[in-house]
Amino acid sequence: MTALEQVRVALARHGHDHGIVELSTEVPTAAAAAEQLGCPVGAIANSLVFEADGDALLVVASGGHRVDVRKAARHLGVRRVRRATPEFVLAATGQLVGGVAPVGHPAPLRTLVDTALADHPEVWAGAGLSHAMFRTTFAELVAMTGGEPLAVGVDAVVDADG
Known part of the structure; x- marks a missing residue:
């Protein structure tokens, strides 16, 4: 099953019936996605995978924020949170960096929203x-991911990939 199909199945399991929009071009940044969708960059929910003391951590961050990894580490009670490698992301989610969804992974991930x-x-x-x-x-x-709500961002607006 493709990553897109796995996301469709996960969305259906959660009663989500808005469907998936396939855009005409890739949207590698929150700004590019916001431009194509006609919404504020802060309304883009970037699914970013981190490594938290060796375990996968999914942070669903506003496209207008950079993730404060120190704050996330303190909240989780771990020593270190760092951006995961593309290989780690693929192993944890079954999806490639740049298109990671908040759902549809092989196993549930600890998640901050x-x-x-x-x-x-x-x-x-x-x-x-x-x-x-x-x-x-x-x-x-929050409901679909079983995530914990947390203000994860720092005040800088960045082009974060999702």
Whole structure:
């Protein structure tokens, strides 16, 4: 089953019926996704995989934020949180960097969901491919992922890949 199909199955399992939008081109950054979707960059829910003391950690961050890894580490009670390698991301999610979805992984991942996403009535998340997205809400993301809400961002706006 492809990554896109796994995301479709996971979304259906959670009663999500908004569908997946396949864009005409890849959207490697939150800014590119926001431009194509016609939404604020902060409404893009980037699924970023980190390594937290050797374990996979998914952080669903607002596209307008960089993740404060020190804050995440303190919250989780781990020594170190660092960006995962593409190989680690693929092993943990079954998806390639640039298209990682918050759902559809081989096994559940410990997840933090950026509370800044709650500022937007709808948010857009990756759907397993670099040109596929789905519309959802902050509350749905928390429920679908079993994630912990946390203000994970620092004040800088960046082009983060999803």
